[in-house]
Amino acid sequence: MATFAVTYLLAVQKGEGVDKKIEQICLEQSAELPRKVLSKSIIDEVVGRPRGREQVADGRFKVVIEWPLANIGKEDIIQFLNLLYGNVSLQPGIQVVDVEWSALSEFFAGPQFGIEGIRSRYQITGRPMSATALKPLGSSSQKLADLAQQFARGGIDIIKDDHGIMDQKYAPFEERLTSCVSTLKEVAQKRGRKTYYFPNITAEAWEAEERYLRAAELGADGVLICPHITGLATMHRLARREEQLPIMAHPAFSGQLTMNELQGFAPSFLYGQLWRALGADFVIYPNTGGRFSYSLAQCKAINNCSRSSDLPFSPSWPTPAGGISVEKVRHWRNEYGPDTCLLIGGSLYKYAGGPEEAAKVFSKQLID
Template identity: 55%
Template sequence: MSTFDISYRVTVQEGENIDEKIEGICLEQSVELPRSVLSEEVETKVVGKLSSKEQLDNSQYDISISWPVKNVGDDISQFLNILYGNISMQPGIRIADVEWKQLPETLFGGPSFGIEKLRELYGVKDRALSGTSLKPLGTDGHGIGELCYQFAAGGLDVIKDDHGITNQSYAPFEERVSYCVQGIREAAEETGHRAYYFAHITALASEAVERYKIAAELGADGVLICPHIAGMETMHQLARMDLPLPIIAHPAFSGGLTTNDKQGLTPDFLYGQLWRALGADFLVYPNTGGRFSFSIEECQAINEGARNERLPFKSSFPMPGGGLKRSNIPKWLETYGPDTVFLLGTSLYEHPDGPRAAAKELSGMLK
C-alpha cells in the first residue's frame, strides 16, 4: 500500500498522554470513529500509522504519521483536509513537513515558471531582484500607473499591486492594469530597462480566474493572489492555466496558521513548501525586524523551503517584505543571498527625491 508521511510537532497539554494524542490524530484525520467499531479491512487500509516518535522535552514530541495515498483521492482539497482538518481545532498540533515525493506526481504541479525560468525570462543571470508594491488604496488608476512608471524607470524589477487594491471605484481593475502596463512600456522605451508588473486578482474563485485572463489580455506580466482569501486550490488552478503567468502569493489572512509555535503550520512549511507545491513562483512573507513577529531562523527556513531541491517542484523566489530599508539591503543580501526578491515599501516612498530616485538607489545596490 502506497503511503505518504506528515511530520508534526506535538505539545502535550496537562492531563494528556502522548500516545493517546497520536492515536487521536490517526483516527480523527481518517475515519473519525473509535477502532472498536471499525472492520479490520478499514482499519488496515485507511487509518494513519505512527512511523516515528522523538521526545524533545517534558511536553513536546516530533512525530511522523504515514497515511494511505488513496485517502487523498487525487484531490488537493482532501489532501488539505488530511493535512490539517479537524485537528486544526485541537491544541498542541503543528504541521512541520510532508514527504512530497511520496505523493502522486499528478496531485501538485508546483510553480509554472520557477527561479531558473524567471531568470531566463527576465535576463537576470545571478543577482537578487528588487520589488515594491503600488499604494496607497484610494489612489486612482492613473496615479497608480504613474507610480508604476516611476518605479520602472528607476530600475526596479518586480512591481506589484498592493494586496489591498482590487477592484474598488478608486481604481477599477481593468483601468488600473491598463495604466500600469502602459507605465511599464513607457519606462522600457525611455530607459531600456524592462520591469515586470503583477496585477492583484484576489476574488471569488471564478472571478479570480476571469481577472487572471483579463490581466493577461491587457499585458500584465504576472498576477498577485492571496491564497488564504481566494482559496489555495484557486492558486493551483491558476498555475495550471493554458496561458501561464508567474504568480506572487501574499500571506494576508494566514497569520493565525503560523504565529502560534504550538499550533498551526510552521512558517517554512506553509510559505516555503505548501505555497510552492500549489504553484507560487514568488513567496511574500513578513521579514524579521519589521512589524511582524518571525525570527531570523524562521525566515531562513522559509527561504530554504522555497529553494530546496528535496521538493519535486521548480524552486520559488522568496520575497521578504517588512523590516527592509534602503540602508540595510546590503546586510540582507549577504544574509539571504541572490535567489531573493527584496520587497520594499515605506523606505522607497519616503525617499526625499521621489520614487524614481528611490528605485534607482535600490536597484543600484543589487547590480
C-alpha cells in the first residue's frame, strides 16, 4: 500500500502516555472513531500507522506516522492539509516537523524557478539578492512609483509592494502596477540593468488569480502573495500557471502556526518545506533580532530546508526580513550565504541620505 510519512514532535503531559497520544493521532486524522468500532479493512487500509519514535527530551517525543496515500484524493492539496493538521490542530502538544515529500511529488509541483531558475532568468550569479518593499499604505500610486524609481536607481534587485497594500483607494491595484512597471522600465533603460517588480496580488482566490493574470499582462516580473490569507492551495495553483511569474510568499497570518513549539508547524517545516512544496520561489520569513521572535538557529533551519537537496523540488530563496539594518548587510550575507534574498524595509526608509543612497549602500555590500 502506498503511504507517506509525517514526523511530529509531541509534548506529553505526565500521566497522558505517549502511546495513547500516538494512537489518538492515528485515529483522529483518519477514521475519527475509536478503534474498537472499526472494521479490519479500515484499520489495515485507512488508519495511520506509527513507524518509529524517539524520546528527545523530558516529555518530548519525535514520532513518525505513515499515512495511506489513498486518504488524499488525486492531486488534492486540501485533503493533504486536512490530513496533515486538521483536527489535531485542536489538540495540544502536537507539532509537525517533517513530511516525506518524495512520496508526494505527484501532488506538489514546487517552485517553477527556484534558486537556479531565478539566477538564470535574472542573470545574477554568486551573490545574495536584494529586495525591498514599497510603503507606507496610504501613499498614492505615483508616490510608490517614485520610491520604486529611487530604489531602482540605487540598484535593488527586487521591489515588492508592502503586503498590506492590496487594492485600497489610496493606490488601486492596476493603477499602481502600471505606474511602477513603467517607471522601472525607464530606469532600466538608463541603467542597462533591470529591477524586478512584484505587485501584491493577495486577494480572495478568484481575484488573486485575476490579479496574477493582470500582473503578467502588464509586465510585472513576479507576484507577492500571502498564502495564509488567500489560501495555500491557491498559491500552488498559481505556481503552475503557464504565464510563469515567480512567486514571493509572505508570512502574514501564519505566526500562530509557528510561534508555539508545543503546537502547529516547526518554522523550518512551514516556510522551508511546505511553502516550497507549494511553489514559493521566494520564502519571506521574520528574521531574528528584529521586531519578530525567531532565534538565529531557527532562521538557519529555515534556510537549510528551503535549499535542501533532500526535497524533490527546486530550492526556494530564503528571504529573511525584519531586523536587517542597511549598515549590516555584509554581516547577514556572511551569516546566511549567497543563496539568500535579503529583504530590507524600514532601514532603507530611515536612512539619512534618502532611499536611492540607502539602496546603493545595500547593493554595494552584496556585489563587492
